[in-house]
Amino acid sequence: MANFEVAYDTTMGHEGGYVNDPTDYGGETYKGISRKYWPNWDGWRIIDNLKYKPGFPENLRNDPRLDRSVKKFYKDNFWNGFLGDVIGDQDIANEIFDTAVNMGIGKACKFLQKSLNLLNNNGKRYNDIVEDGKMGPNTLTALGEYLRQKDKSYLLKVMNLLQGNHYIKRMSDDPTQEKFAFGWMSRVEIKKNY
Helix, strand or coil, rough: CCCHHHHHHHHHHHCCCCCCCCCCCCCEEECCCCCCCCCCCHHHHHHHHHHHCCCHHHHHHHHHHHHHHHHHHHHHHHHHHHHHHHCHHHHHHHHHHHHHHCCCCCCCHHHHHHHHCCCHHHHHCCCCCCCCCCCCCCHHHHHHHHHCCCCCCHHHHHHHHHHCCCHHHHHHHCCCHHHHHHHHHHCCCCCCCC
C-alpha cells in the first residue's frame, strides 16, 4: 500500500514557501495552501503572527508547529480524500496526490478515471467507470485490474498528458498564467520507465 510520507515529500519538492502573488489565482499561499481557498487553516494564525517578527517570510521555515500543520492539512484534506492509504502502487498514489494538491481531488481522480477508461480496450480488460472525480470501489477495482494486467507506466503517462493539457489550456485561456509554466510543467513527468 502507498505511503503518505513518500508522496508528501515528493510533492513538497514542487511547492514553494510563502508567496503572495496577485496574478496567482490562489493569492496568498504557503507551501501550496491558498488562503483564498482554505481561509480556516490553522496555519494562517501562525503565519500572521510571524509576519510581524524579524526575518519574515524566511522565519516560517523554522517553525515546527507550522510544519506539523502543513503535513496534517495535506493528509486530512488530500491524501485521505482520495483514499491514498489503499492505493496499491506508490507511483500512482504520488501522481494522484501531487495533482490533487495542485488542481483538487476531483480533477486528480477524473484524470485517473479517464486514463483507466482510455486504457481498458473498450471494456475488454475491465468495465468502464464513471468519471465523477470521486475515488470509490469501482475506481479502485479498475485500478487494481489495470495494475494486474498492464505496466503502470502507460497509466502514468496518460494521467500526465491530461495534466499537461490542463496547464496548456489554462495558459492559452489566460496568458497571465504563462509565468507559472515551468513550475507547472515540472509536475508533468512523462518517463520511459517508472
